[in-house]
Amino acid sequence: MSFFFYRIYYFLPTVIDIEPFYGFYLLLDKNNKGYLYGGDNPKYADGGGAYLSINAGKTFKRIGLDTLNVTSIALNNSSTKLYTACYGSGIWIADVPEIIDNRIRPVTNTNDSGEGSFRKAIDNANTNAIADTIIFNIPKSDPNFDASKGIWVIKPDSSFASILNSNLVIDGTSQSLFIGEDTNPEGPEIVIDGSNAGENTYGLIIFAVGTEIYRLTINRFGMAGISVSFADSSIISGCYIGTDYSGMKSAGNRRGITLEDRVNNTHIGPSSFLDKPNVISGNKGTGIFIVDSAQHNTIVGNYIGVNKNATDTIGNYLRGIDLSRSADNNIIKDNFIGGNYQGVYVNSSNYNVIKNNFIGTNKTWEFNFNNSDGILIFNNSKGNEVIENTIGYNNGWGIKIAGNNSIHNKISRNSISKNWNFGIINYDGGNTELTPPVITSVINSEIIGTTGANQIIEVFADSSDEGQVYIDSTVSDASGNFLLSISKLPDLPNITATARDALGNTSEFSNPFIVTGIEKEGDKIPTEYALYQNYPNPFNPVTVIKYTIGTLLNPTFADEGNIRGVLITLKVYDILGKEAAILINRFQKPGRYEVNFNASELPSGVYFYRLKTKYFSQTKKMLLLK
Numbered sequence: 001m002s003f004f005f006y007r008i009y010y011f012l013p014t015v016i017d018i019e020p021f022y023g024f025y026l027l028l029d030k031n032n033k034g035y036l037y038g039g040d041n042p043k044y045a046d047g048g049g050a051y052l053s054i055n056a057g058k059t060f061k062r063i064g065l066d067t068l069n070v071t072s073i074a075l076n077n078s079s080t081k082l083y084t085a086c087y088g089s090g091i092w093i094a095d096v097p098e099i100i101d102n103r104i105r106p107v108t109n110t111n112d113s114g115e116g117s118f119r120k121a122i123d124n125a126n127t128n129a130i131a132d133t134i135i136f137n138i139p140k141s142d143p144n145f146d147a148s149k150g151i152w153v154i155k156p157d158s159s160f161a162s163i164l165n166s167n168l169v170i171d172g173t174s175q176s177l178f179i180g181e182d183t184n185p186e187g188p189e190i191v192i193d194g195s196n197a198g199e200n201t202y203g204l205i206i207f208a209v210g211t212e213i214y215r216l217t218i219n220r221f222g223m224a225g226i227s228v229s230f231a232d233s234s235i236i237s238g239c240y241i242g243t244d245y246s247g248m249k250s251a252g253n254r255r256g257i258t259l260e261d262r263v264n265n266t267h268i269g270p271s272s273f274l275d276k277p278n279v280i281s282g283n284k285g286t287g288i289f290i291v292d293s294a295q296h297n298t299i300v301g302n303y304i305g306v307n308k309n310a311t312d313t314i315g316n317y318l319r320g321i322d323l324s325r326s327a328d329n330n331i332i333k334d335n336f337i338g339g340n341y342q343g344v345y346v347n348s349s350n351y352n353v354i355k356n357n358f359i360g361t362n363k364t365w366e367f368n369f370n371n372s373d374g375i376l377i378f379n380n381s382k383g384n385e386v387i388e389n390t391i392g393y394n395n396g397w398g399i400k401i402a403g404n405n406s407i408h409n410k411i412s413r414n415s416i417s418k419n420w421n422f423g424i425i426n427y428d429g430g431n432t433e434l435t436p437p438v439i440t441s442v443i444n445s446e447i448i449g450t451t452g453a454n455q456i457i458e459v460f461a462d463s464s465d466e467g468q469v470y471i472d473s474t475v476s477d478a479s480g481n482f483l484l485s486i487s488k489l490p491d492l493p494n495i496t497a498t499a500r501d502a503l504g505n506t507s508e509f510s511n512p513f514i515v516t517g518i519e520k521e522g523d524k525i526p527t528e529y530a531l532y533q534n535y536p537n538p539f540n541p542v543t544v545i546k547y548t549i550g551t552l553l554n555p556t557f558a559d560e561g562n563i564r565g566v567l568i569t570l571k572v573y574d575i576l577g578k579e580a581a582i583l584i585n586r587f588q589k590p591g592r593y594e595v596n597f598n599a600s601e602l603p604s605g606v607y608f609y610r611l612k613t614k615y616f617s618q619t620k621k622m623l624l625l626k
Contacts, residue, residue: 025072031079031177034133034169036060039070039084050084050094054103054133065092105134110144110154118192122160131167131210135174136190150183151217151245153191158198162205170204172215172238173274186246187217187279187308188239194221194253202227203253206234214238214274219251224258225283234266238276240308242283242316247308250282256316257287259294269300269334278302281314287340288320290327298331305339306369310362313369315339320371323349332357338369343394346377352384360419361392365468368393374419377409378402378430383504385410391423392416398423398466401430411498411506412458413473416466420618423466424498424508431505437482437497439513447484447495449510450476456500457482461490463530463548465512465620468492489515494532511537514546526550526590529616534597534609538623541600545570545583547611549590566613570595573608580607599624 029035036057042048048069051060065086072085075096082094105125108116118134125132136152138145144153152175175189176182183189192203199222204213206228217240218225225241228234240247241256257280259266268288270277280287280302287304290297304320306313320340321332324347332354337343343359346352359374361367373396377384380403391398391414398419401409409431416423426433437451447459455476460467469490476482476499489495494512511533528550534543549568570584580602583595599607604626610619 025070027073027075029075029079035079037073037075037082039073041069042067043069050082064094068092103128103130103132105132107134107136108138110138110142110152112154112156118154119156119160122163125165125168126161126163128165131169132165133169133171135171135178137178138175138190140179149245150185151189151191153193155193155196156201157196159201160204162207163211164208166208167210167212168208169212170214170216172213184245186248188215188245190215191217191219191245193219193251194225198222205229207231209233211235212237212273214271215276216240217243217245219243219253219282221253223253224255224289225253226256227258227260228263228266229258229261230263232264232266234263235271235273236266236268236278237271237274239278241278241280242287243279243281243307243314247279247281247303248314250314252283252317254283255285255287255289256280256283258289258291259297260289260291261294262292263290263294264296266294266297267300269298269302277308279306279308280304281306281316281339283316285317286319286322286345287316289322289324290330291322291324293326293328295326295328295330298333299335300331301334302336304335304337305343305371306336310336310358310369311367313339315341315371317341319343319345321345323347323352325349328352331355336362336369338367338371340371342373342376343371343391344375346375346381346384348379348381350382350384353387354385354389355387357389359389359391360394360398361390363390365390365392365418370395373397373400374416375399376402378406380405381409382406383408383410385504386412386414388413390415392418392468394419397421397425400425400427402427404429406430407432408504409506410500410504412500413470415468415470416460416509417462417464417468419466422508424506426508431507432501434499434501434505434507436507436510437476437499439495439497439510442489442495442513442515445486445489447471447486447497447513449482449497450480451482451497451499452476452501453478453480454502455480455482457484457497458500459484459486459495459497460509461492462494462496462512463492463528464494464618465496465509465533467496467498467509471495493530526592529611529613529618531609531611531618531620533620534622538625539599540624540626541602542596542598543622544594544596545609546592546594548592549588549613551590566615569610569612571610571612572597572599573610574602575606575608583609 025039027037036053038051049066053060069087074083105121111117203218203225212235215238242252244251305315320337327349374391374394398416439449458473459471461469474484496509499507526548530548532546572581
């Protein structure tokens with residue numbers, strides 16, 4: 001490399017290879033990852049001058065001004081001019097040339113082989129013992145530049161070589177810097193399209209520590225878009241994995257990203273270099289698969305099964321995130337997860353933290369991103385924490401804990417509502433099937449009830465029998481009694497609660513306590529649909545079922561005679577799904593309703609009752625004991 005510094009005259013220094021460098025003044029180049037400029041004083045080490053590191057400070061080269069005391073360094077916005085202030089010698093300016101270095105691997109065309117190809121850049125990097133950076137400098141004249149979309153498409157005919165070069169950086173942001181414009185405002189400029197590669201091919205296969213991948217679209221591969229095995233500390237940021245160039249349509253791989261075989265400390269999400277989420281959606285299997293003792297990884301701030309704007313689903317066919325076979329101590333945080341079979345699936349994996357995600361909806365409950373189930377934790381999964389998530393509109397369970405050895409799983413301070421089935425269910429011994437608390441009264445903003453001794457009670461408000469609004473928590477006494485005083489109840493008709501023991505086992509929601517003052521709030525027309533738990537339950541033989549018909553989900557109302565409303569059906573089914581009774585089948589206006597169900601002609605057992613309209617469906621369980 002060569003730099004020309006000038007003040008009044010040009011100056012061409014001798015470039016010395018790796019130098020000792022005291023480093024008084026440092027400047028990080030915002031346009032080139034890992035580029036770090038430094039200034040030195042001639043009284044220290046091997047003299048003064050200006051220095052450059054292209055590997056984030058691991059090694060430096062002196063680039064000029066050898067005997068001068070460089071006291072300040074600056075770059076222009078495009079990193080083409082370097083300015084240095086030297087003590088007693090004025091200001092010097094250098095034109096920064098293109099760096100030609102055996103650690104920089106430029107991709108200059110979209111060919112699948114030969115000089116300048118992405119494949120050749122990976123091959124060359126694998127032959128180098130020190131860290132490399134692959135950059136993209138492809139001109140618009142390339143035949144695979146799509147000017148209408150602003151993207152360059154690379155279509156390999158087979159899998160690329162596995163990445164074996166430690167600390168390799170693949171920097172997709174470099175293409176827009178090379179062109180000098182953002183040609184694809186919708187997303188990455190570089191698309192790696194596996195449609196010609198065959199059924200059993202991967203996008204990128206990583207076996208090297210510290211691999212970093214930024215701003216690529218990787219789609220249509222027969223296997224995973226990115227597979228990481230036996231390698232720690234990778235970073236994946238700002239990529240579209242399984243969608244098209246826009247992040248709005250499916251172009252699925254079989255899987256999105258796989259971390260397997262003891263992969264540790266890998267980060268998937270916005271990073272210090274590139275503060276952009278990954279969109280991992282539209283894949284034919286699972287979005288992110290963490291498996292076989294892959295531990296201590298962070299999945300933070302991604303869009304998984306939804307589009308880049310988080311306004312609609314582009315679901316992964318199976319799971320959004322799958323933690324299986326000792327995938328322990330991982331952090332799943334701040335992600336949007338929707339449109340998948342299960343949002344988060346935890347199988348034989350322990351001590352993972354699932355926190356502050358939006359699973360099935362968004363923070364304002366504006367969108368329906370329904371998964372089939374929100375979170376499933378089962379098969380000997382212990383000590384996992386589900387904290388402060390928003391979980392709603394899922395077509396099955398909000399959270400399901402299943403299996404005798406799936407215990408000590410903490411569920412705390414979540415917002416859970418509007419799921420088709422129970423918000424929380426402990427099944428087949430999950431969380432020891434800890435008994436839910438019983439709310440006995442709500443008087444003057446005091447919530448009173450009973451539960452097991454010395455348990456943590458979390459109290460919620462909801463339109464139905466889940467827990468959309470977390471209110472506060474308290475602890476039961478040695479006799480199992482609890483009392484929670486609050487300043488004001490939320491404007492929702494039901495109060496529910498969960499109990500948690502000292503080991504973290506968390507119960508299902510209690511039966512809802514209908515707050516009379518809210519339930520009989522004048523003649524206000526409700527805005528939401530709700531189906532409430534029958535009362536009493538268990539019952540013999542008569543019980544009351546209450547429900548509301550809201551206005552929010554009704555763009556128009558049909559007319560039936562003099563009634564302007566929607567067609568409502570309320571039916572009862574036995575445990576085999578056979579219809580046992582029709583309670584309501586007629587048009588009704590928005591409002592609050594209740595119906596008496598007399599089961600004197602039915603045998604004892606578990607029954608389900610379902611409220612259904614064109615816009616809404618919800619099912620509850622009840623028990624008839626004779």
